[in-house]
Amino acid sequence: MYDVITFGSATRDVFIKSKQFDVIKHKSFITGQGIGLNLGSKIYLDDMFFASGGGGTNASATFAKQGLRTAYVGKVGNDPGGRAIKDELEDLKIKCFLGEDNKRQTNYSVILSAPNKGRTILVYYGAGHFLTKKDIPFDKLKAKWFYIAGLSGQSAKMLFPIVSFAKKNNIKVALDPSAAQISMGFKKMKKILAKLDILKLNQEEAAKLVGLPYKDENAIFRKLDKFMPGIAVMTKGPEGVLVSDGKEVFKAGTFKEKRHVDRTGAGDAFGSGFVAGWIYSGKIEEAIRWGSANGTSIVEKFGAKNGILSKNQLKKEKRWRNLKITKYKL
Numbered sequence: 001m002y003d004v005i006t007f008g009s010a011t012r013d014v015f016i017k018s019k020q021f022d023v024i025k026h027k028s029f030i031t032g033q034g035i036g037l038n039l040g041s042k043i044y045l046d047d048m049f050f051a052s053g054g055g056g057t058n059a060s061a062t063f064a065k066q067g068l069r070t071a072y073v074g075k076v077g078n079d080p081g082g083r084a085i086k087d088e089l090e091d092l093k094i095k096c097f098l099g100e101d102n103k104r105q106t107n108y109s110v111i112l113s114a115p116n117k118g119r120t121i122l123v124y125y126g127a128g129h130f131l132t133k134k135d136i137p138f139d140k141l142k143a144k145w146f147y148i149a150g151l152s153g154q155s156a157k158m159l160f161p162i163v164s165f166a167k168k169n170n171i172k173v174a175l176d177p178s179a180a181q182i183s184m185g186f187k188k189m190k191k192i193l194a195k196l197d198i199l200k201l202n203q204e205e206a207a208k209l210v211g212l213p214y215k216d217e218n219a220i221f222r223k224l225d226k227f228m229p230g231i232a233v234m235t236k237g238p239e240g241v242l243v244s245d246g247k248e249v250f251k252a253g254t255f256k257e258k259r260h261v262d263r264t265g266a267g268d269a270f271g272s273g274f275v276a277g278w279i280y281s282g283k284i285e286e287a288i289r290w291g292s293a294n295g296t297s298i299v300e301k302f303g304a305k306n307g308i309l310s311k312n313q314l315k316k317e318k319r320w321r322n323l324k325i326t327k328y329k330l
Contacts, residue, residue, distance in 0.1 A: 002095070002143040003068035003279065006272075007162055008056025008150035008176075009128045010074040010098075011107040012081035015262070015302050017047040021114035035112055035120045046115070052085045053109060053304040054128065055150025055176060058265050062272035062294060063147070064092045066311040068279065071095035071143070075135050075155070077127040081106035088305075099135030101127035111264055113302075119262065129153025138165055145197075147275055149176040149268060156180035159192065167195045174198035176271045182209050193228035198278065200233040200271040217242060221249060221330060231284065233274060233291075235267065241292065243284055244330060252288050252325045255296040265304025270295035273309070280311075285325050293320040 020043050024036040037043055060072040072089055076082030078100045085106065089096050108124040129152055136158065146166045151159055159181060166173045173196050175181075181189065182205050189209065193199065207214040210223045217234065221244040224232045232244045240253040270291040277283075277290025293314055297307040314320055 001069075002071045002141075004060075004063045004145045004147055004275070005071045005073060005141055005143040006056050006060040006063065006147045006149065007073045007131075007158070008059065008148060009054035009107055009152065009155075010052065010057045010072075010076055010082075010085050011054040011109050011128065012084060013051050013053040013109045013111060013264070013304065015047070015049055015051065015111045015113065015264075016045055017113040017115060017302070018043055018045045019115055020044060021112060021117075023114055023117045033118075035114055035118075047302070049302065050084070051303040051305060052088045053265060054107060055178075055268050057085065057089060058268035058304045059147050059149050059176075059272035060089065060094050061092055061305045062269060062308050063276055064094050065308050066273075066276045066280075066290075066314070068276060071097060071141075073097045073131075073136055073141070075099040075101060075127045075131045077104055077106040078102050079105050081108065082127070097137050097140065099127075099131065101130060104130060111262070113262055119264075121264075125153055129155050131155035131158050133158070133161060136162070141165070141171075142169075143171055145172045145174065145275070145279065147174045147176075147272060149271065150178050152178045152180045156184075163192055163195050172197040174200065174271070174275045176200045176268070177205070177209075179205075186210055190227050193224070196228050197230040198233065198275055199224065199228060199230065200235070200274065202235045202237070202267065206232075206234045218249070218330060225330070231278075233271070235270060241270070241288060243288060245284060247330060248327045249330050250284050250288060250325055250327045252292060252323055255292055255320065255323060257296055257300060259300055261300055262302050263299045264302075266295045266298045268304065269298040269308060276311075288325055289320070289323050290314055292323055 273294030
């Protein structure tokens with residue numbers, strides 16, 4: 001019996017950092033600015049390293065480091081990237097149920113980082129976006145919790161079978177939906193919401209899902225709470241988080257960062273940290289503290305897993321002990 005089984009993307013990430021990456025402001029960029037590189041010339045790097053990423057593997061790393069018996073279900077290519085992901089997860093004592101794709105390569109991300117300026121991520125959608133029922137060993141999935149993150153592409157179709165299986169087998173479900181699930185619309189997602197114990201979204205995703213104005217936080221929660229019995233978590237970036245249990249809303253800021261290196265994996269770290277805190281304590285305040293600490297620690301280091309906190313760190317390191325949390329009636 002596993003404490004948590006995670007589902008979602010697995011990627012091979014390469015982080016590239018250079019002071020020579022120039023940030024250019026121009027209206028042709030969707031965000032208003034982009035990274036400019038001199039065509040036909042060499043760009044010298046200050047740092048480069050490889051790591052695994054993806055919502056599914058990032059979450060599994062949090063649960064394993066925080067002392068929970070953890071397994072991961074996903075799909076990789078039959079290639080060095082896929083083998084590296086499997087080796088890294090096994091080093092963390094995570095049981096891997098990995099489907100192998102002989103036609104597609106493992107998902108890949110190249111993170112271009114301009115120090116103190118920002119980053120751009122180049123993404124290759126590979127094997128991880130083609131998870132099917134044949135890749136999921138349902139007969140071996142005995143767990144207390146399922147944590148679902150980053151099911152995109154064709155893999156998004158697996159959300160309904162996974163959640164249905166969980167409910168039939170008295171397995172609790174936490175969902176950090178991908179853009180593919182958000183784009184399905186509220187009408188289709190209502191069936192899933194009714195079966196969730198924890199739903200984690202950022203504010204933009206929450207507003208888009210329920211079809212309400214971005215800033216109308218209480219109205220968003222009221223609509224979510226109407227259709228789901230569990231806890232709704234809405235992250236607000238540097239502003240912190242709001243959490244509703246259907247009766248009250250809990251509000252918190254963030255822990256102070258010692259330094260800001262890279263935010264890759266911060267959302268995964270918060271979501272999985274929140275669920276781990278909830279599993280151990282059954283208290284929303286404690287779950288917020290665990291999630292916020294884990295998310296803050298991630299941005300202080302390169303890589304989506306390097307900053308993940310252990311259960312011991314969360315309990316003993318003074319900087320993670322206190323986070324101001326207020327609450328009000330919904």
